[in-house]
Amino acid sequence: MSDSNFQMTDDLVQPFMIDASGLNGRLVRLGNAIDTIVTRHDLPESVRALLGKLLALGAGMATALKYDGIFTLQIKSDGPVSMMVADVTTNGDIRGYAQLSGEIADEEAARAAPVPNLLGKGYMAFTVDQGAEMERYQGIVELVGDSLEDSIDNYFEKSEQFASKTHLAAGKTPSGQWRATAIVLQRLPEESGDKTHEETQEDWVRAVTLMKSATADEMLDERLDAHGMLYRLFHEDGVRVYDPRPLDVGCRCSRDRIAGILMGMPDDDLDHAMVDGKISVNCEFCNVSFDFTPNDVDALKAARRDQA
Ligand SMILES: [Zn+2]
Incomplete structure (x- = not known):
């Protein structure tokens, strides 16, 4: 993209509020970041698309929470994709990978209905890790229906205090770049104000219908920026945007970090x-190897003995 305006609108979370109903939401748009992550490993396109959606969903969920640390979505299931991870730090670093442990019988079916065709039976856990001293929040989402949206929507339908609906898209543009988008709408009980229960419910159904009207093509259109997309969906009800939060590819691996782990191991190991x-x-996240030669290992052993 030569137009700098377009670049500014990628790899970000755009929080918004619908004026008429007071409902809050977040639009996640991932361009270069998601392209980098999903093409690091040799994966079928259906798996890349699902990983892209998981990362967009993770960014959309993470920014709804007040936390300082790492938000993680992890899927474990019995299908050809046995594990997937996406995590988002408070700084906006995202990373993720998928573990393929079986054959994908039908790539087209896998694109259309990834839950039964790629994942099978299983769960998606979300955790918030704020360091050793802090509590670890955890939710367990059962994988149901065809898609990640079906599963996460079903989870929040059972929640008494919090309504949330999600719309996801991931795919390759005609120019060959992977993109992913998430729209998350949420409703908190205290946000109903002086409206009746029926009015609040109508607002909610209307906002969800408008959100779900976004087609995958629109959601992945690199020429349609975040504001343009929100305007297109919600302009009749008025839509207000807040400061966007940037996202970027980031991993916590490093040679020093791994050396530290190796130093903690006994000589025999x-x-x-x-x-x-x-x-x-x-x-696994970066698909890079850190190699330690016998000389390196001897140096680690010596460093450990010096510390002791
Ligand atoms: Zn890494």
Whole structure:
């Protein structure tokens, strides 16, 4: 993209409020960031699309919470994709990967209905990790229906105090770039104000209908920026935008960090971990290996003894 306006509108969370109803939402738009993450591994397109949606969903959920740390969505299931992870830090660093452990029988069916065709039976857990001292919040979402939206919508339908609906899209543009978009609408009980229960319910149904009217093509259109898209969906009811929050690809792996872990291991374990003359530690998120030669390992052992 040569037009800088377009670049500014990617890789961000755009919070918004619908004036007529006072309902809050967030629009997540991922361009370069998602393209980098989903193309790091050799994966079928259906899996890349699902990973893109999971990351967009994660960013949409994380920014609804007040936390300082790491928000993680992790899927474990019995289908060809046995595990998927997406995490989002308070700083806006996102990362994720998918573990493929079986054959995908029908790629087209997998795109149309990823839950039964890629994931099978399983759960999506979300956790908020605010460091060792802090509580770890956790929710368990059962995988149901065809899509991640079906599963997460079903989870919030059972929630008494909090309504939330999600609309997701991920795919490749004609120019070959992967993109992902999430729209999340939410309703808190105290937001009904002086409206009747029926009016509040009507507002909610209307906003959800407008949100779900966005087609995948619109949601993945790189020429339609965040404001343009929100305006297109909600302009009749008035839509207000707040400061966007940037997102970027970020991982917490580093050679120093892995060296620190290796230093904590006994000599015997280090010797056993040596394969073909090196210890090789892979970061699944980045798909990079950190290699430690016998000399490196001897230096780690010596450093540990010096510390003791
Ligand atoms: Zn990494």
